[in-house]
Amino acid sequence: MSWKLDETVQTSAGAVAAGRLGSGPALVLAHGWPWSSFSWHRIIPNLARRYRVHWYDMPGYGRSAKDAEQRTSLDVQGKVFAEMLAHWDLEQPMVVAHDMGGATTLRAHLLHSCDFERYILMNVVAMRPWGSEFFDHVGRHVDA
Template structure:
């Protein structure tokens, strides 16, 4: 693995709900009819997780990504809300800003809850939705999540070296097989600055299961085709949730499980994920 998979254009900064949001747009070199594809990332990542897949799809499609406020190159700080309900509303407003009426949406981790919330609560329509290792069904939130929620200020005050080691191990632990050291360093880097350390614990403390329960109740009312992808060895969200999710969604959702892969399918098995996205976009 090399860090060239994180290559994205310089962000276009827009104001969404009063917060500065880093957005990224990739367009085909040849002007041909294509679908609009939007990627949503999870925690503690940013749009970089989807960079390689976005580059792959941009050969034939218009592709949009964003860093949720609190992540990546978007606004951070104690005044920036990072709870799921707020991110759902922001995503709905961002789709309006992009003037996308029925995009194809790819979502990972909490990005799945955000995309579903924009659809089910805020009324945005999608051409189709591909959910990868998503945070939606109970239970979610590891013991580490609960510990941080109860002791956020203590963690935020850790010595910088201990904090950096903790974040690095936490991120590396999302994968089933060991990630390249440079990949882990790139994903860790935003969280180990003076600003990044409190922001890391803030976003964990503000993520609460009560914000996904209305989504779960509304899953039978999803209005678009859905596909589900999951790492079979996901250590954070067990693969059985993929099959539970399929049962709750209307229609005949396809489920793809990727062997020997953990929670970071886009980075652990990029070719397999890209192949799945190609088939998904080519479907009638």
């Protein structure tokens, strides 16, 4: 399996689990809600043939730090995305963002001066109302 979280990065929002694979131009993957970087696990091996792929679990998701007191709002996520780019020493990576990853990366660009060589947005949520009736229903009935 090529997807793994073998790196821990200390950020302003706590410990973030991350991984990298491949060589070539930098490509960063930003997952959506309520998922984790595992959502990219099937495409990472193919992307890594051409790119140096970077991924992480956003704070509060997957294997990154999470606790009852932790803030995981978009302002936090945008700042952490900028911190991850700085940690990886990436100045103008290509970015692929899904769902809330779109709002997260857009905040990093607009508010934290992160520049991207290319920017691909997939099914993004960038403004309210968030999500669909299905995810609203799932959120109300988590135990189901």
